[in-house]
Amino acid sequence: xxxxxxxxxxxxxxxxxxxxxxxxxxxxxxxxxxxxxxxxxxxxxxxxxxxxxxxxxxxxxxxxxxxxxxxxxxxxxxxxxxxxxxxxxxxxxxxxxxxxxxxxxxxxxxxxxxxxxxxxxxxxxxxxxxxxxxxxxxxxxxxxxxxxxxxxxxxxxxxxxxxxxxxxxxxxxxxxxxxxxxxxxxxxxxxxxxxxxxxxxxxxxxxxxxxxxxxxxxxxxxxxxxxxxxxxxxxxxx
Numbered sequence: 429x430x431x432x433x434x435x436x437x438x439x440x441x442x443x444x445x446x447x448x449x450x451x452x453x454x455x456x457x458x459x460x461x462x463x464x465x466x467x468x469x470x471x472x473x474x475x476x477x478x479x480x481x482x483x484x485x486x487x488x489x490x491x492x493x494x495x496x497x498x499x500x501x502x503x504x505x506x507x508x509x510x511x512x513x514x515x516x517x518x519x520x521x522x523x524x525x526x527x528x529x530x531x532x533x534x535x536x537x538x539x540x541x542x543x544x545x546x547x548x549x550x551x552x553x554x555x556x557x558x559x560x561x562x563x564x565x566x567x568x569x570x571x572x573x574x575x576x577x578x579x580x581x582x583x584x585x586x587x588x589x590x591x592x593x594x595x596x597x598x599x600x601x602x603x604x605x606x607x608x609x610x611x612x613x614x615x616x617x618x619x620x621x622x623x624x625x626x627x628x629x630x631x632x633x634x635x636x637x638x639x640x641x642x643x644x645x646x647x648x649x650x651x652x653x654x655x656x657x658x659x660x661x662x663x664x665x666x
Contacts, residue, residue, distance in 0.1 A: 430525055431474045433465050434514050434606075435536040436482035436507045441654050442537075450484040452536045453491055454652070456661045461536050461652060462488065464665070466498045472544040474532065478524050480505040480517045515624040522615050533626075535606040539661055540649040542607050547642050551609045556638040558614065558630065561605030563645040570601035571630075571641060579639040582631055593634040602641055605649055 439451030446454075452462040459467075466477055477500050481488045485508050492502045505521040512520055518533065525531055530551075532544065542561050551559040562571060572581040572592070580594040583601055592599075608626070619632050630639055650661050 429474055429529065429531060430476040430478060431469045431532040431534065432478040432480070432505075432518065432521055432525075433462065433469075433534055433536050434480060434517055435462060435488060436480040436485075436511055436517060437537075438483050438511070439537075443655075445655060446483065448484075450481070450488050452479075452481075452488055453484075454658070456539070456652065456658055456665065460491070461539070462491070463495070463498050464539060465534060465536055466500050466502065468540075469532070469534075469544075470498075470500055474544075475500045476503070477501065478503045478505055478521050479536075480507050480512075480521060482507040482511045510623070512623045514626040515618065515620060515629045516622055518626065519615070519618055519621070525612065525615075528612050530609060530611050533606075533608045533610065537652045538606045538649065539652060539665055540605060540607060540647060542605060542644045542647050542649070544607070546644070547607065547609060550640070550642045554638070554640055556640045557611050557617070557633065558608060558637075558639045559642050560608040560630075560640075561644050562602035562641040563605060563643065563647070563649060565603045565645070565649070567603045569604075571604055572599040572601055573641050574599065577640050577643070579630060579634045579641060581634075582627065591631055593631055602643065605644065 435452040439446035442451045453460045568586040570583050574596040580596050581592040583590045648664050652661050
């Protein structure tokens with residue numbers, strides 16, 4: 429099984445570090461965010477890892493070479509010419525995945541101890557197109573699910589924006605963990621091109637395809653989105 433770590437973002441919330449470095453190489457204790465995610469995947473036997481690059485791309489590729497992929501086979505997906513967001517980045521990397529084989533994606537700035545074996549078992553049991561981790565933590569943007577954990581919509585509590593794809597009497601809002609299992613068929617179904625978000629992919633396919641949320645509330649998880657979140661991450665992860 430292969431995985432992809434989304435690492436190409438500009439990291440605008442992470443200045444001043446990202447004025448001279450990519451966020452992927454920001455250190456948490458003595459390890460970069462990229463190293464931590466590569467090692468996280470390797471715990472579950474996933475050693476073939478695709479990493480997309482854009483912002484200070486050479487620093488990422490040089491770090492991968494210098495550290496020999498931190499023990500994994502790291503494949504670079506180069507977005508130097510155009511930053512494509514998560515959905516566009518995934519689609520660009522299509523040829524780097526194994527046809528017919530499911531795969532995992534995660535975000536370089538999310539640290540978690542979500543048990544991938546449990547997520548994969550959930551995916552195997554329910555046989556959706558996509559399964560992704562969610563928790564009950566507070567945020568401003570939520571996915572909305574029915575009583576069977578099927579994705580039905582999305583809500584931004586800060587702006588009041590809401591998008592419902594499947595009508596349901598009771599919708600439960602949960603926060604996205606950015607750890608996802610995809611069936612390879614996703615590549616035949618993505619209705620977008622260029623730069624676009626995976627959120628748009630999920631919502632665009634939710635009506636006609638089974639997309640499920642796997643609740644792992646209680647696991648450690650932090651979005652290392654701003655410099656002050658590094659100290660919190662260091663308190664949670666060795």
